[in-house]
Amino acid sequence: DFRHALEDVQPLYGVSDEELGKSIRGGILHFSDHINTILDEGRLYVNQVRRKETTTPLMSIAIHGPPGSGKTALAARMGIDSGFPFIKLISPEDMVGFGEMQKVQYLEKTFRDAYKSPLSVIVIDNIELLVDWVPIGPRFSNTVLVALKVLLGKQPPKDRRLLIFATTTQRDVLQQLELYSRFNADIPVLNVNTQNELAQVLRKTGTFSDDDMQRAIGEIQQITGSTDVGVGIKKILTAIETAKQDENDMPGRFARVMSQAIESRGYRMDTEFA
Amino acid sequence: DFRHALEDVQPLYGVSDEELGKSIRGGILHFSDHINTILDEGRLYVNQVRRKETTTPLMSIAIHGPPGSGKTALAARMGIDSGFPFIKLISPEDMVGFGEMQKVQYLEKTFRDAYKSPLSVIVIDNIELLVDWVPIGPRFSNTVLVALKVLLGKQPPKDRRLLIFATTTQRDVLQQLELYSRFNADIPVLNVNTQNELAQVLRKTGTFSDDDMQRAIGEIQQITGSTDVGVGIKKILTAIETAKQDENDMPGRFARVMSQAIESRGYRMDTEFA
Amino acid sequence: DFRHALEDVQPLYGVSDEELGKSIRGGILHFSDHINTILDEGRLYVNQVRRKETTTPLMSIAIHGPPGSGKTALAARMGIDSGFPFIKLISPEDMVGFGEMQKVQYLEKTFRDAYKSPLSVIVIDNIELLVDWVPIGPRFSNTVLVALKVLLGKQPPKDRRLLIFATTTQRDVLQQLELYSRFNADIPVLNVNTQNELAQVLRKTGTFSDDDMQRAIGEIQQITGSTDVGVGIKKILTAIETAKQDENDMPGRFARVMSQAIESRGYRMDTEFA
Amino acid sequence: DFRHALEDVQPLYGVSDEELGKSIRGGILHFSDHINTILDEGRLYVNQVRRKETTTPLMSIAIHGPPGSGKTALAARMGIDSGFPFIKLISPEDMVGFGEMQKVQYLEKTFRDAYKSPLSVIVIDNIELLVDWVPIGPRFSNTVLVALKVLLGKQPPKDRRLLIFATTTQRDVLQQLELYSRFNADIPVLNVNTQNELAQVLRKTGTFSDDDMQRAIGEIQQITGSTDVGVGIKKILTAIETAKQDENDMPGRFARVMSQAIESRGYRMDTEFA
Amino acid sequence: DFRHALEDVQPLYGVSDEELGKSIRGGILHFSDHINTILDEGRLYVNQVRRKETTTPLMSIAIHGPPGSGKTALAARMGIDSGFPFIKLISPEDMVGFGEMQKVQYLEKTFRDAYKSPLSVIVIDNIELLVDWVPIGPRFSNTVLVALKVLLGKQPPKDRRLLIFATTTQRDVLQQLELYSRFNADIPVLNVNTQNELAQVLRKTGTFSDDDMQRAIGEIQQITGSTDVGVGIKKILTAIETAKQDENDMPGRFARVMSQAIESRGYRMDTEFA
Amino acid sequence: DFRHALEDVQPLYGVSDEELGKSIRGGILHFSDHINTILDEGRLYVNQVRRKETTTPLMSIAIHGPPGSGKTALAARMGIDSGFPFIKLISPEDMVGFGEMQKVQYLEKTFRDAYKSPLSVIVIDNIELLVDWVPIGPRFSNTVLVALKVLLGKQPPKDRRLLIFATTTQRDVLQQLELYSRFNADIPVLNVNTQNELAQVLRKTGTFSDDDMQRAIGEIQQITGSTDVGVGIKKILTAIETAKQDENDMPGRFARVMSQAIESRGYRMDTEFA
Numbered sequence A, B, C, D, E, F: 001d002f003r004h005a006l007e008d009v010q011p012l013y014g015v016s017d018e019e020l021g022k023s024i025r026g027g028i029l030h031f032s033d034h035i036n037t038i039l040d041e042g043r044l045y046v047n048q049v050r051r052k053e054t055t056t057p058l059m060s061i062a063i064h065g066p067p068g069s070g071k072t073a074l075a076a077r078m079g080i081d082s083g084f085p086f087i088k089l090i091s092p093e094d095m096v097g098f099g100e101m102q103k104v105q106y107l108e109k110t111f112r113d114a115y116k117s118p119l120s121v122i123v124i125d126n127i128e129l130l131v132d133w134v135p136i137g138p139r140f141s142n143t144v145l146v147a148l149k150v151l152l153g154k155q156p157p158k159d160r161r162l163l164i165f166a167t168t169t170q171r172d173v174l175q176q177l178e179l180y181s182r183f184n185a186d187i188p189v190l191n192v193n194t195q196n197e198l199a200q201v202l203r204k205t206g207t208f209s210d211d212d213m214q215r216a217i218g219e220i221q222q223i224t225g226s227t228d229v230g231v232g233i234k235k236i237l238t239a240i241e242t243a244k245q246d247e248n249d250m251p252g253r254f255a256r257v258m259s260q261a262i263e264s265r266g267y268r269m270d271t272e273f274a
């Protein structure tokens, strides 16, 4: 419950990267060059906060991209790699059933704890869910939104330095909510977009023989009538597992599941990235 | 009351398929091939969750189709057939008079219980009712909706595996609410659509003599001016019972009741599947 | 008060038709053939629920028609005639000043009581008032609405059988609220529509001499410029009483009051049955 | 406070016409024939309720007309003249600072008290204020509205008879709220509309000499450019008093104040009687 | 706090004109003839209430005009000059942080206290702020609004007489809220509109030498390109003080500050007096 | 928590400029003449309030400008330079998780404390955040808004003088909310708009050698295709720090980060200053 949850925040001084670690259970596959670009940029901001001589004791970075593209895993990676003594993941998963005020208290307590460490990282996951965003209405929690706005701009106390990573699939929503411009910088994360990138994923996971891989990718092209992929790494890893259950025709099943994912993409695209 | 209801959730480890069993009181009539396809697909996902070597300890499947098409019965069938040690039906029927927060607590508690079993199935019935969806306004419970979104994506603890089936008549609503895309896969359920399928239902329930059946189907075609049926199995089974009360003209009564069902379908179609 | 009201629900096993009886204080005048058709249909559904061999332990029937057309009286008649051991009228009149949650608890308690009897009838009167429907806004109680939706579809426990009659003037509203399609069947109730039907009412109540009746009906036609009547039996019975107070010119007064009723009908028609 | 207010309702059996009496402090001036017509109609409904042989133990009459036209005074007059043993005025004035639920309880208690007397009159004053109607929004108390709807239709217990008069300036609003059609009858009240009627008012109050009266009415016609008056009796009686303070030019002052009233009428007309 | 505030209301019998006095700290400058007209009209209504022979024991006067035009000061002047034994200012300033219900209780208590004195004046300041009016939405407190409507129409008890002055910048808003028509009369207050009136203000405050005054007024005309002024007396008195701080160029500074006030007037005009 | 926060307000008599001091950690760079103009204007208003002979014991000044343009730092500077014995910063940062009523109480308490000092300055930072403004809806706290309106106009007690500075990025929003016109005066703050001003900033911070500076400014012009800058001083100071982390190409990195800031400006401009 809530009381319990508040106590959970406490691991002051000392990495609490268990939760963060869970987020990268699937590892980070380097299926494209942009993965390195992202991780490099992360290191730049880590340094800007870490170095005593800079005048920016607070930096906040928005990590945005389509659903399942790997935002949480990458934010977790960058957070853990910082080596900062206080690391904390703030996730809607830990706030199921919280009221607006409880969420704000939880946020506020986490920031207060972070201010106690000389160097801290806070990863705020899925920021649009945290503010209860639903496009119908639209509805969202103004109380949580305003708290986030304020916390993103609040200077830490003297000699304290804080780096914030926040993930979202809804950049434009955050812009309309006037939350996005409060970040100091942003990092885009991309889908697996080309056949080449898809092949990299399949190869690095050792899913198919080269022949089967060719066949699968060929069939996808045939079904969808295009060489575009445009599916998040997360969905692809799940599709591989579903295909594995089909003993008769694993590459064919993979092609069908992937094709469906590619085609159903349309709906989300329209509403979320228009 | 609520306290009572929360205690009801407890049957950890050990199949609690009583409620689920109630949902298939009318059996599963194999009036068409697609019934087998549905059950096969169910087995695929059961395996994907069950097998230790897969990296997908959480799978969620949306079962969608028109009202009365048999969604709940089929979900129950697949759940029971999994043989998983924890099986639980979450139904709006058990939450009459619950406030939003109580619903969320009930959901949260059920998931927490499920996480205690190495293998669990949760069937969430009638998901649009669970979020209090009403198209006028529209209105719905944002609190319950956000809780569902989060729970559908929350990874179970280490060595725990969870399969979720959720039924709905309102796929497009769930899409607008941005809940639908959080499912890993979906299974469509269809109405009894052709005269042939209707005949199968009548035959397998032993309702009429062959002559009476022909007459009934013929009259339906005459009244509605079409060979299309497009009515859910549930309504057909009820119509059979109503007809049985009319001792003078059972086939005629059946034809009239069915025709009315076929014609009044229009309204629902427009609002729900446009 | 509320506590008191909840206790009122208790008459388990044993007809509590007092309230229902009050609803037919004015009797049922057979001013047209359709009155018999309605009562016949009612008996059909009573049988479908009563007989052990049917597989439909739950049937719900919507009784709809214009204001004052006799819906409540007819529902009460059919309920009482069933002879079921548990009969209960759920009316907004017994819930004045109840909050949404109290209404839901009252509903839920009534259904729970009904489930204790092997055979039960519940008459839900004025279902659009029960959900606090007001067309401006529009506004309504989503909590009560969802509770009704769920209760209308909830199977009684083993060996329990339940018949629900619900009255409404607002069929289209219930359709928009997606409540209407949850009924298994519906029965339309009509106004007193023709001069002939009106004459039947006047004759059976012994209001006028034949001459006065002719004069009254003639004057109505003159004032309204039409032979259509289209007024509910309830309003007609009230008009007769008002006319009786006018000692100088009873038929003339009746004609004037009826004409006004016929003409003011327009407004309601537009908003409610468009 | 509220507790106090609830106790105030208690004068069971025994006329509590003090408050009602206050409403006709200015008397009833017979400035036009329609005043008699109104009072006659009132007597008709009083008889319909009073006489044991009628089958209408409940009658509700809506008294509607422009602001200040004398609705409350006339309703009070008819109520007092009934001579019924229980008479009660329900006025928003007695509910300042009540919440919605308190208002409903107050209403409900008043009706419950009325049911204890064999013959009762309830005057509900200013029904649109009672439901907190404001055209911007629009806003109103649905809780109070639904309570009124239900109470207007609720049959008194056996051998109890109840007559309800309700006043309103907003007939069309009550129609949109679907409250108006729940009344059994209505009585329109009119402004002082003609120069002749205005002269009657001035004569019966003995305000001016005949010459001054002619001059005043003439000046009004000159300023407004019309022979129409169209102002409520209440405002006219106030204007007479204001004019009396102007010792230099009483008729001229009266003409100016009346002309302003006539001209500012436009605004209200548009919004309320369009 | 609230409790404290309620006690503050108590000065029954005995002028509590301290607060009112504060409102006219800047005095009443007779910069135009209309100031006298306003004060005369005030005396007329004071007499209408005071004199025992009148039948109007309750009079309510709306004092409306642009922001800073002197409404509060003039209402205070008229209130104090009445010499009535009970005088009370109701101001939003005394209700900061009050909830809707607390405001209503405060209003109700003040009126109840006023009813205890044979002759009372209540000044309700800034009535649109009292109802929390904000044009976006628009939003306002319906609870306070309805309370005001009722209190403005509520007759004082026998032998009690009450005069109400209420100030507002938003006449049209009060009209839309259907509050304005509940006043018995209204008095318009005007800006300082002409160069002549502005000169009167400067002369009566002894701000400039005649030469400097001519120069200042001339520069205003030059900057704004018009001889119109149209600024409230309050803003002009503030501008004079600001100018006095500019030792180098007092007339020039006055002209610049005034010109800006004249030009920024546009915005308010549009939204408030369109 | 809240209790704690309320106690924090207490430093009566005695400068509490710690928080205010924090706001100007980055100093005030005189990159343009208008910085001096702003500070001069501030002194004028300080004098107007300080001097006993003026009749304006209350002055409120709105400081408006684009995000990050230096509003808070400048307001803090002017506040501290006043030398008034009571100085207090009211910031949304100190009210995270406060409810509406708590915010109002906090505001009210701060003003009450200020009234105890003969001379006080209150800086209200980020007034649109204080009222929870979100353009979607739009939503805002009416309770806080009305409290601000009232407090901005409330005269301090005798011999008390109060100067209010309030900062905002949303002048037009405050105008629509009818809050803006309640200020006695306003001071605009500008972005770093020209290449010349940007060079001043770079020079005064000693960031680059003259060559590197030329290169950086040149590259910005090349990337954006314009000589316009239009970025707040705050963002520029952050960009300098980010650039410093890029050891390989500091001027190039600065140019890229600045260009992105210049280009993304569009979005905010549209929604906030249209």
Ligand SMILES: Nc1ncnc2c1ncn2[C@@H]1O[C@H](COP(=O)(O)OP(=O)(O)OP(=O)(O)O)[C@@H](O)[C@H]1O
Binding pocket: A023, A024, A025, A026, A027, A028, A029, A030, A031, A035, A066, A067, A068, A069, A070, A071, A072, A073, A074, A126, A167, A169, A233, A234, A237
């Ligand atoms: N290059 C990669 N980048 C990110 N994640 C990767 C990569 N390669 C493999 N993965 C794995 O893919 C999964 C990405 O899922 P993740 O939850 O991070 O995506 P997401 O974008 O946060 O999804 P959502 O939009 O649902 O929040 C993780 O399990 C991660 O270990």
Ligand SMILES: Nc1ncnc2c1ncn2[C@@H]1O[C@H](COP(=O)(O)OP(=O)(O)OP(=O)(O)O)[C@@H](O)[C@H]1O
Binding pocket: B023, B024, B025, B026, B027, B028, B029, B030, B031, B035, B066, B067, B068, B069, B070, B071, B072, B073, B074, B126, B167, B169, B233, B234, B237
């Ligand atoms: N092939 C079938 N598939 C599903 N149900 C069947 C089939 N054959 C017979 N039935 C029976 O039909 C009924 C289907 O009702 P069910 O409640 O499952 O439908 P539903 O689609 O969930 O309805 P609703 O839309 O109202 O939730 C059950 O009683 C079930 O036993």
Ligand SMILES: Nc1ncnc2c1ncn2[C@@H]1O[C@H](COP(=O)(O)OP(=O)(O)OP(=O)(O)O)[C@@H](O)[C@H]1O
Binding pocket: C023, C024, C025, C026, C027, C028, C029, C030, C031, C035, C066, C067, C068, C069, C070, C071, C072, C073, C074, C126, C167, C169, C233, C234, C237
């Ligand atoms: N044939 C008839 N059918 C129904 N009611 C009849 C008939 N003949 C006479 N009545 C009398 O007419 C009245 C009908 O009123 P009832 O309240 O049932 O109408 P209703 O349609 O429910 O009205 P409402 O729309 O206001 O709920 C009852 O008093 C009933 O006794």
Ligand SMILES: Nc1ncnc2c1ncn2[C@@H]1O[C@H](COP(=O)(O)OP(=O)(O)OP(=O)(O)O)[C@@H](O)[C@H]1O
Binding pocket: D023, D024, D025, D026, D027, D028, D029, D030, D031, D035, D066, D067, D068, D069, D070, D071, D072, D073, D074, D126, D167, D169, D232, D233, D234, D237
């Ligand atoms: N013929 C009349 N009809 C009604 N009232 C009259 C008549 N002649 C004089 N009066 C007096 O005029 C006044 C009418 O005021 P009343 O409050 O009844 O009007 P109203 O229509 O209820 O006003 P409101 O719209 O404000 O509620 C009363 O004081 C009443 O005594």
Ligand SMILES: Nc1ncnc2c1ncn2[C@@H]1O[C@H](COP(=O)(O)OP(=O)(O)OP(=O)(O)O)[C@@H](O)[C@H]1O
Binding pocket: E023, E024, E025, E026, E027, E028, E029, E030, E031, E035, E066, E067, E068, E069, E070, E071, E072, E073, E074, E126, E167, E169, E232, E233, E234, E237
């Ligand atoms: N002729 C005048 N009429 C009114 N006020 C005057 C006049 N001459 C000088 N004053 C002074 O001008 C000021 C007017 O301010 P006041 O608060 O009364 O204006 P207001 O219209 O109520 O403003 P707001 O719209 O802000 O409520 C007072 O200080 C008053 O003493």
Ligand SMILES: Nc1ncnc2c1ncn2[C@@H]1O[C@H](COP(=O)(O)OP(=O)(O)OP(=O)(O)O)[C@@H](O)[C@H]1O
Binding pocket: F023, F024, F025, F026, F027, F028, F029, F030, F031, F035, F066, F067, F068, F069, F070, F071, F072, F073, F074, F126, F167, F169, F233, F234, F237
């Ligand atoms: N001329 C200047 N004016 C204002 N601030 C300056 C100036 N020169 C340097 N600074 C520094 O720039 C920063 C301006 O940030 P500040 O928070 O005051 O901006 P802001 O406009 O209030 O931002 P926001 O819109 O986010 O509230 C401060 O750190 C301040 O010390």
Ligand SMILES: [Mg+2]
Binding pocket: A071, A072, A073, A125, A126, A167
């Ligand atoms: Mg994620």
Ligand SMILES: [Mg+2]
Binding pocket: B071, B072, B073, B125, B126, B167
């Ligand atoms: Mg189902």
Ligand SMILES: [Mg+2]
Binding pocket: C071, C072, C073, C125, C126, C167
């Ligand atoms: Mg009825």
Ligand SMILES: [Mg+2]
Binding pocket: D071, D072, D073, D125, D126, D167
């Ligand atoms: Mg009245």
Ligand SMILES: [Mg+2]
Binding pocket: E071, E072, E073, E125, E126, E167
């Ligand atoms: Mg004022």
Ligand SMILES: [Mg+2]
Binding pocket: F071, F072, F073, F125, F126, F167
């Ligand atoms: Mg700032």
